[in-house]
Amino acid sequence: MDLRIFTEPQQGAGYDTLLTVAKATEDLGFDAFFRSDHYLRMGTADGLPGPTDAWITLAGLARETKRIRLGTLMTAGTFRLPGVLAIQVAQVDQMSGGRVELGLGAGWFEEEHKAYGIPYPKEKFARLEEQLAIVTGLWATEVGRTFDFQGAYYQLSDSPALPKPAQAKVPVLIGGHGATRTPRLAAQYADEFNIPFASIEDSERQFTRVRAAAEAIGRRADDLVYSNALVVCVGKDDAEVARRAAAIGRDVEELKANGLAGSPAEVVEKIGKYEATGSSRVYLQLLDLHDLDHLELISAQVLPQLTGA
Numbered sequence: 001m002d003l004r005i006f007t008e009p010q011q012g013a014g015y016d017t018l019l020t021v022a023k024a025t026e027d028l029g030f031d032a033f034f035r036s037d038h039y040l041r042m043g044t045a046d047g048l049p050g051p052t053d054a055w056i057t058l059a060g061l062a063r064e065t066k067r068i069r070l071g072t073l074m075t076a077g078t079f080r081l082p083g084v085l086a087i088q089v090a091q092v093d094q095m096s097g098g099r100v101e102l103g104l105g106a107g108w109f110e111e112e113h114k115a116y117g118i119p120y121p122k123e124k125f126a127r128l129e130e131q132l133a134i135v136t137g138l139w140a141t142e143v144g145r146t147f148d149f150q151g152a153y154y155q156l157s158d159s160p161a162l163p164k165p166a167q168a169k170v171p172v173l174i175g176g177h178g179a180t181r182t183p184r185l186a187a188q189y190a191d192e193f194n195i196p197f198a199s200i201e202d203s204e205r206q207f208t209r210v211r212a213a214a215e216a217i218g219r220r221a222d223d224l225v226y227s228n229a230l231v232v233c234v235g236k237d238d239a240e241v242a243r244r245a246a247a248i249g250r251d252v253e254e255l256k257a258n259g260l261a262g263s264p265a266e267v268v269e270k271i272g273k274y275e276a277t278g279s280s281r282v283y284l285q286l287l288d289l290h291d292l293d294h295l296e297l298i299s300a301q302v303l304p305q306l307t308g309a
Contacts, residue, residue: 004034006073011045021033028303032069040116059092072102091163104135105176139164174193175195187216228279231260231261233260234263236263248288268306
């Protein structure tokens with residue numbers, strides 16, 4: 001079981017804070033540092049000092065880290081033209097020495113689009129399908145050849161399809177709860193399918209759909225990695241769990257029901273239940289980015305039980 005750290009910087013974190021967490025992620029033995037791609041805070045958080053751009057952040061971290069994988073859950077398709085996104089991700093992959101992964105979604109938070117003057121189209125999912133075809137098609141085009149695409153929303157002509165990523169294939173993540181279109185897109189384009197903030201039962205149901213969609217197009221279902229993203233709140237004792245829950249404005253029992261909360265033993269046990277559904281990777285949504293002791297506890301008392309380290 002891989003454990004990855006997943007951050008939500010729009011809730012209030014500048015680059016220096018993200019760098020500190022990313023370096024701790026690497027030093028403490030976690031597999032990867034991922035971040036959301038949002039420009040507006042949600043809920044009651046103040047969002048200060050203001051939003052940071054996902055791919056600019058990852059470009060900086062690419063030069064400041066050495067081992068961990070870096071990526072997004074999920075880049076909003078509404079924020080970037082697909083040709084530009086392909087260039088950005090390829091460049092950051094080069095900067096990192098081949099450690100980048102691209103989570104790409106349709107985009108959903110209309111308020112942030114209004115706040116920063118970003119168009120919010122109605123046909124987001126159809127656009128996402130074209131974006132996936134373009135980004136992966138550009139990367140797959142042989143050097144010296146050109147790439148063309150004629151879609152309903154995007155048209156590319158005689159693209160040199162450059163630059164290329166450092167990796168032969170940048171892993172693409174697709175995720176969500178949709179019962180039909182999401183599994184179909186994952187089967188066609190994804191290296192990893194991620195379901196965010198889902199119960200054990202809903203995870204198993206959605207993984208089954210994705211596996212069936214893969215097999216329907218002649219792909220081995222086990223070619224994909226299946227993963228979860230879940231909020232994390234671990235403490236050495238009940239008081240520490242309660243303190244950490246209060247710091248992120250959540251109730252302990254709610255966190256235990258909907259995320260990974262409690263003692264290290266409780267969290268390991270629940271992760272094991274997700275593993276039984278076919279999940280082999282968990283993105284731990286870390287909401288208090290200043291509580292590095294939390295990361296250290298997970299590294300010392302949860303990680304070794306899941307990786308055999």
